[in-house]
Amino acid sequence: MFGLTDTALIESALAPDATYTTGAQIVSEIDGLGDSIDIDGNGSADALTDGLVILRYLFGLRDDVLIKDVIAPNATLFNAADIGEKIEILMLKTQQPVLSNAVINSDAFKATGSDYVNLPLSYTCDGVNGGTSPSLSWKGTSALATHLGLTMHSVNSDGSSTFQFSIFNIPGTITTLDEGDFSIGTAAEGDMTSAEIAAAGGIAYAAPCADGAGLETLYVFTLYELDSELELSSSATHADVQAALITQSLSAVPITTRRVRFDATALANNLHVPQDGTFSCAEKTAHFNEYSAVHSSISCNANTDQFSVVSHIADGLKTARADQQLQVGISSWIGRLSLPSQSGSTMRLTPSYLSEPSNNISCDGTGVLGFSVDGQVILPYYKQSNNSGVGDTCGPSDGEDYAGRDTVVLGEVDQCYGHSPNGEGYHLHGAPICLMDVHDPSKPVAYMTDGIPLYYGEAGGTIENTLHAQTARSVTDTNFGAGLYEHLNYSPSDVKDGSNPLNECNAYDINGDGAISGYAYYSTKDAPYSIGCFMGEVLDSDTKAPAANTKLLSERNGWTGQSVGQAISVDVMANYSGLYNGKTYNITEVMPGTSNVPSFLTANTMAQVLWRILDSDDANYDASTTCFEFRYRANSSITNSDETETICTEKPVGDATLDFTPFGN
Incomplete structure (x- = not known):
């Protein structure tokens, strides 16, 4: 309640036989209590009122001395006896024996390696059509539980809770909640108007929409086990449901998620845009450690100006959901498979900026452009070909027509802009769009070989109307990003209004002063998708991270009559x-x-x-x-x-x- 977290929250405050021993666990348990710790009933849980009255009660204080000078002016409970009874009920609920080993999860959650699971974008107001309700599953519920309750609430900066949904009277045999569907039980509709419910797709889901610039908000899902139905109807409010669940539930099992959001005002004021293009070793490491579960090693060498990352898996951090499945969306398939393999890349630690765009990327389409923060190699968008360019001298002004070699337009990459090449691994030919379900838009989605960060600007959707689609011999109808991210635009405001557009490399001149403040790359819906050339000097081409790529002893034959590797x-x-x-x-x-x-x-x-x-x-x-x-x-x-x-x-x-x-x- 006083805003302490992590070590500061638990230091010298845990019992020797404590079950929960980390700050994150304690926060999750407290969050799971929801509004039940609003002891005086004024609508918020406050440290100097509710917190102190609980503390006094635990020290044995009763009657007037229990409540003296600690009840909020707008409290709805004033009587010491009533307040004592409420605390007793709360203690009974929190001290009861654990009756199950219930666990909540979602097929949309990604285990990034951080303390909290990141709440997917689709479940917020920034999702398509204002967001949809989550897909959840659970297991291990008690045999005593004949019914279940399920809620979601956000933890406000003052410690109070705002509920997104409350569902009750779910049969105890049910183990899943489908996305956008509350039919498994009765949803509390009393806090929403009929128009609001209709706008939410016909369900009582108030998609979270945090205000501010880069505010991290916690969202708590709680599964309640009950041995009887709640005597409530769909007209109930969240407060009604909470009151009933607190007094009737056998147990409450929470899982805490998080999300960082920039609201429209923050985006318009470029509060998500970097102030310069140079990041220290510690800062770059922190960006990759947002997805630490994926990485095997991260290292810096200031003497050689190198930053290296080795990742456990080449295809990045993806869910098993249909909208992130590998290869899906490819219409010109070379028959290769994404076999499990490491990936890695070495890039410049500190950018050495060039004065202007130039032709300096791989002519055959095989040169590494960069590496995503979740471990995916990024290559040029065009396929291999013997054109007039030689070595690393191709780019926006080389006179070549790349429309006929655009792997995205030709349907050679999947819905996440990737595919499995000859070698049966996986790499990208565009920005890592399928990372945007959980990514903070103020952080780079990748670092390019020249050390300059790549941010998500725009990407995804169908591409029939892009420039290359007008002249290509065939155009895919794949909806890149599965239609979940094409509405997003995190480009700087002066890029949006055309006063400071991206250059031919897709580089943004951060403060309009070139190499002084430096550059940042932004992804685009049209080619080059990631970058079209380097705005910084790259490392020697022989510098590679020591990734253990999986290599078969012999080529696969495939079907009789197939030549694996040919489209x-x-x-x-x-x-x-x-x-x-x-x-x-x-x-x-x-x-x-x-x-x-x-x-x-x-x-x-x-x-x-x-x-x-x-x-x-x-x-x-x-x-x-x-x-x-x-x-x-x-x-x-x-x-x-x-x-x-x-x-x-x-x-x-x-x-x-x-x-x-x-x-x-």
Whole structure:
């Protein structure tokens, strides 16, 4: 209540036999109490009123001395006996034995490595159409729980709570809440008008919309277990539901999430925009450590001006949801798969700015442009080709037409701007758009090889109207970012109004003074998507991070008649894990159309490529390396005629990398 967190909150204040021993755990427990710690009933939990009266009660004070000078002027409870009774009820609820091991989760949550899960953008007012209600799941509820309650509230700066939703009388057998759907129980509608409910998609969900510039707000989901229904109807308010849950629930299990938001005023005033383009070793490290769960090592060397990152997994931090599945959205597929592999990059620590844009990126499309903060290599947007350029001399003024080689327009990258290249890993040909579900827009989404940060400006959506789409031989209809981020525009306000536009490199002149304040790159919906050239000197091309890339001992054959690595005309529809013959496989589903159908597939018939890692039960298992079984299924409904092959890797895939797949621990 006094605003203390982390170590300052718990220092010298925990019992020797405490169950909760970290500041984050204690905060989560307190947040889970919601408005029940508003002892005097004035609508907010205050340190100098509610906090002191609780403290006095625990010290044994009663009657008038319990409440003297600590009751708020606008309190609704004044009587010491009533206040004592309320504290007793609160103590009974918090001291009761744990009746279950319930755990709340969501398929939209990402384990970044921070203390709190980041609340996805879609569940806030900044989401599409003003946001939608969350997808949640839970397990481990008590056998005594015949019914459940589920709430979400935000923790305001003064310690009070604002509820986003309250659902009660959920049958105890239910274990999931679908996105945008409250039909599993009764939702409290008493705090919203019918117009507000209609605007929220017909459900009583008040999407959180924090004010301010970069304000971190905590959002608490709480699952309540009950042994009977609440005698409430849909006209109940959140306060009604809270009062009933506090007195009737068997237990309350919270999970705390967080979100950093910049409101419209903050964005208009460029409060999310960097003041210069140079970051120290500590600052860059902190940006990558926002996603520390992904990274194996982060190092700086001031003497060589190098900053290196090695990440456990090449395809970054993605959920298993359809809107983030790898390969999905590709319509010109070379048959490669995203096998588990490390990734890494070395970039300049301190930028050395150039005076103007120049032609200084890879002509064959293979040169590394940068590295995302969640561990994805970024390459130029155009595909490999033998054009007139040589080495690293291509760029915006080289006279080349890149529209016909634009991997995004041609449908060669997935909904997250990435694909698996020859080598079966994963990399991006645009900005890491699928990171924007959890990312703070004031922080870089990547650092480029020249050490200059890349921020999210705009990206995503369909691209039929982009400049390259007007002249390309074919144009994909993929909705990049699955339509979840195309409405966002975090570009600086002077970029938006055209008074200080991005240059040909997609670089923003931060203060209009060139190399003095420096540059920052911003992503765009049109090519080059990430950057079109470097505005800083890059490191020597031989400087690489020591990532352990997964390499097969031999090429895959694929289907009979297929040349893996050559593009075929199919739509990649899904990429997920599933069971076959009792084993877990990664399953990639592809659908041929009616024209240019590969000889080994059938028009309009779903095909599948399955792969898994062999285990000790397999005859071909080799403990000294990692071996993959591949299955090629021309018709997903016919499972007894798969073509198969088994190929091992040159060296074993590390356990930390496998832990990001269904084949790890």
